[in-house]
Amino acid sequence: MAAKTLQIDIVSDVMCPWCIVGYQRLQQALASFSNIDAQITWHPFELNPQMAKEGQHLGEHLAEKYGSTPQQSQQNRANLIAIGKTLDIEFNFTDQSRIYNTFNAHQLLQWAKSFNQQTALKLALFEAYFKQQQNIADNNVLLNVVEAVGLDRQQAEIVLASQQYADSVRAEQALWQSRGISAVPAIVFNQQYLISGAQSAEYLAEAIKQLQA
Template sequence: MANTYLRIDIVSDVVCPWCVIGYQRLLRALEAFPAQFDVNIVWHPFELNPDMPEAGENLREHIARKYRITAAQSEDNRARLTALGTDVGFAFNFTVEMRIYNTHQAHKLLHWSESSGQQTALQMQLFRNYFTHGKNLSHESVLLDAVETVGLDRQEAAAALQDTAISRQTRAREEQLLMQGIQGVPLFIFNQEYAIKGADDVSVFEQQLHAILHRHST
C-alpha cells in the first residue's frame, strides 16, 4: 500500500522558541508512524516583531515590556523553555546579553530556499544559530554561513537577499496569512484542512496523524 501523502505547512518565526518545540514534538509524533506518510513540509513567514531595528533589542527587556511580566517571571519562562528544549533534543542557551532581531532577511532566504529541498534544514540551522549560538539573524554573513552549512549556494543566497522581488513575495505571503486571521505562531496545517495552533503535546500531533490515516483508509 502506498504511503499517505501529508503536506504540513508551518507558520513560524525564526526567533520563536515555541516554534522549535512544536516542530520537535511534531517529529516525535511522526516517529510513531514509520513508513506510513510521504511528508512534505513547507515553512511560511511570520514576523513577531516586524518593526524591530537591525540592531535588535535586549531579549529580556523586550519580553518584559511586550508581555508586561516581571524579570522573575521572564527568568522562569526561559528556564521552562530550556527544560522543554532538552526534552525534545534542542539546546536553548539564553544569556543576559541575548538580543532579539529583525527576521525579514531570514524569511527571505527561507522563501528562496523552498524549492531547493533544503528549506527545513535551513530553518533548523537558523533556529540553532539564534537560540543555541546567540547569533544575529539580521546579519548577512550569519545568514549566508547558515545557507552554506546546509549545502546551498552562498552566492545565489547573497543575490536573493538583494532581490526586491523576493522581498515583495515574502511580505505578500506574510500579509496573506495575517488576512487569514493568523495572529500567532507556531501554526501547523495538515493537508490544508486541519490545523494545530501552538506547540501542543506529542499526543495531540499523534491524534491528528491518526485521524488523517483513518480518513484516507475509509
C-alpha cells in the same frame, strides 16, 4: 502499502522558541506512523516586523511587549531550557540575549524552497539563534548558515542584495493573517486542519490518526 502523503504547512518565525519545540514534537508524532510521507512547507511570520537590525535586549523586549518582569522572563527561559532538553534542543539563553529582525531570514527560506532545502535552513537558523546566540539579522551570519547547509553563498548574497523575495514574503504573511493566523507556531494539515501552538506529540499524533481515518 504505499505511503500516504500528508501536506503540512508550518507558519512560524525563527525568533519563536515554541516554533522549534512544536516542530520537534511534530517529528515525534510522525515517527509513530510508518505509512506517512510528510511534505513540510514553512511559511513566514514576523513576531516583530519593526525590529531594528541591531535588535533589542530580550528581557527589555518582553517587558515592553508583554509586561513580563525579570523574574517571569527568567522562569520562562528556565522552562524552555528544560523542555528543550527533552527534545534535543539547546536553548543557550543568557542575561545578554537579544531578539532580532527576521525579514531577511524569511526571504532566504523562500529562496531555499526551490532547492528542497527549506527545512534544513530553518533548523540551521534556529540553531544559530537559540544555541549559538548569533545575530540572524546580520547578512554575514545568514550567509554562513546558508553555506553550512550546502546552499550557494553567492546566490544567497544576490537574494539579500536584491531583496527579490521581499514582496512574496509580505504577500505570504498577509495571506496567512487573512486566514486568521495571529500567533505561531500554526500547523495546518492538508490545507484544512489547523493546530495552534506547540502541542504535545501525543496530541499531534492523535490528530494525524484522525486525519488518516
